[in-house]
Amino acid sequence: MAIIVDKEQKKKDIALGTKALILKDGINNITISQIAKAAGIGKGTVYEYFKNKDEIVFELVEILMQEHNKQKEAELSKFTSTREKVKSFFSFFYIDADKELREIYKQFTAIALSSTNEDMLNFQTECYFLYEKWMEAIIQEGIQNKELKPEIKELIMGIFAFAQGAFIMSVTTNAITDLQQKIDNQIDMLFDLMEER
């Protein structure tokens, strides 16, 4: 036997090594050669770890999302009011701290829309269910405290799609100038309707 490299770790290293480049120019505007150079490996080696350029963005999203999820989980526990928890949850779409992940996520969404990839589908599905679970727990708390009417559940789940859509619109149109205001406002309206008084 000879060297055994940790394939998963090396994938991560390569992806992270090209992160800056992908953020700056977008995956469609950079070449495999540039990627190899940025990651400090040979062109052929890239193909030992990734089938194509798109998969590198996928790997990056997975890494950064996982990190993000950890932070978010900690963050959520800091808030006491249900409303603030929900707002904090969706802050991903506008806070400056998540700017990089957001850009990668944008590029990843473009990829997901134009190719069909089982792994990507499964990843996105898992994310969806994870977030749904979180949100359910948050809401449940509010309902048990008698802060909220039980009917809020499905409405709040709709905020997932709303926030995603608003984000896409903010990128693809000039019509949405203040995404945070848009999202927070929607959450406030729903909570105002659903608060037990």
Next chain:
Amino acid sequence: MAIIVDKEQKKKDIALGTKALILKDGINNITISQIAKAAGIGKGTVYEYFKNKDEIVFELVEILMQEHNKQKEAELSKFTSTREKVKSFFSFFYIDADKELREIYKQFTAIALSSTNEDMLNFQTECYFLYEKWMEAIIQEGIQNKELKPEIKELIMGIFAFAQGAFIMSVTTNAITDLQQKIDNQIDMLFDLMEER
């Protein structure tokens, strides 16, 4: 001077000539040569009318959207209840009749997310404001009839983003099985909350 062709018309002809191919294989999986062949012109001629492949999808979206908007405008006037009008408005995202436009729209969204193009941004912005205008008119009617509370306005505007987001999710995850049910349900919930009784 020599022959003068209607450039705009020819652009449309070329785009429509490749529609089937783009629907079948996706713009990323076909070559300019294939496009030229499908449109019955030489490869060089494609570049007389389009800067690149993406612009052909853009042209197609413009053509089909315009057509779609005409039909939708007529369709909307057929419904009497505000709720049905709103539901009909968003049926674009699931009805079988709009399947083709939806596929083109999907590919176009991927393009819009990965490149920045002034013209595309403006087009999407115009669409957004047009639909907003329509929706405002529909809602206004309901408010004046005393069917609806005035507060519904902003909530319904949120449905735009919701529907867009739910559509994206239905394509990029396995979590959304019945998009129509999801959209209709959200509309029903909002209307139930906002109906004057």
Next chain:
DNA sequence: CTATTTTGACCGACCATCGTTCAAGTATTA
């Protein structure tokens, strides 16, 4: 009316680039 020139449309051979492959090479361990 005919010949000549001008012009716009059209085209496909050509070029440069880039994704992908693979045979050769290097490093490590037994």
Next chain:
DNA sequence: TAATACTTGAACGATGGTCGGTCAAAATAG
């Protein structure tokens, strides 16, 4: 040394995009 694991960049093939040239219609000149 030999076997194994991994790396690599030259080479290949495909494709997006360019460009010089052709053609036919229209304008103009004679």
